[in-house]
Amino acid sequence: MKELVDTTMDVSADGKTITDPMFKFNYVLKEEQPCLTNLPQPKTEVGKTCWNDLRACKKMMYEIDTAQLNQLCEDHIDSACSRWEARASAEKSGQSLFATVTGIPAAPAQEYTDTMAALCRSGVSAKLCTEAAKAQWCSGQYLAVRDLLQVACAAPI
Numbered sequence: 001m002k003e004l005v006d007t008t009m010d011v012s013a014d015g016k017t018i019t020d021p022m023f024k025f026n027y028v029l030k031e032e033q034p035c036l037t038n039l040p041q042p043k044t045e046v047g048k049t050c051w052n053d054l055r056a057c058k059k060m061m062y063e064i065d066t067a068q069l070n071q072l073c074e075d076h077i078d079s080a081c082s083r084w085e086a087r088a089s090a091e092k093s094g095q096s097l098f099a100t101v102t103g104i105p106a107a108p109a110q111e112y113t114d115t116m117a118a119l120c121r122s123g124v125s126a127k128l129c130t131e132a133a134k135a136q137w138c139s140g141q142y143l144a145v146r147d148l149l150q151v152a153c154a155a156p157i
């Protein structure tokens with residue numbers, strides 16, 4: 001089990017920039033909009049926990065199982081989607097000989113590519129669409145990639 005390091009998000013003096021050292025990303029407010037109206041509310045209990053306490057959510061992602069990561073992904077917790085895919089791939093047995101020899105990972109599980117494509121088509125997040133397109137590309141579904149990237153371009157966030 002990985003050791004958890006307590007990281008603190010820093011907020012700028014003007015309150016418009018948040019620095020997240022764990023994910024190594026700066027979030028900058030460009031236009032004020034209420035978040036709760038832009039994103040659908042989580043449907044699962046694990047999603048509601050993350051929605052209400054992001055710090056607890058970050059720590060929880062190291063401890064929950066693959067099924068719960070899937071639920072978080074479906075609840076539009078973007079960081080859970082990549083963790084879900086990575087963990088599902090690691091748990092998947094019987095990688096191809098080509099993947100073992102070359103070090104190129106096997107294609108994502110069909111469940112992951114299908115779920116990500118459906119989430120993308122809900123039209124909420126360009127990031128989810130980009131991840132869905134990557135999964136489709138790795139699975140050899142090249143025409144689907146174009147469609148998902150078009151949805152990404154039209155996504156509000």
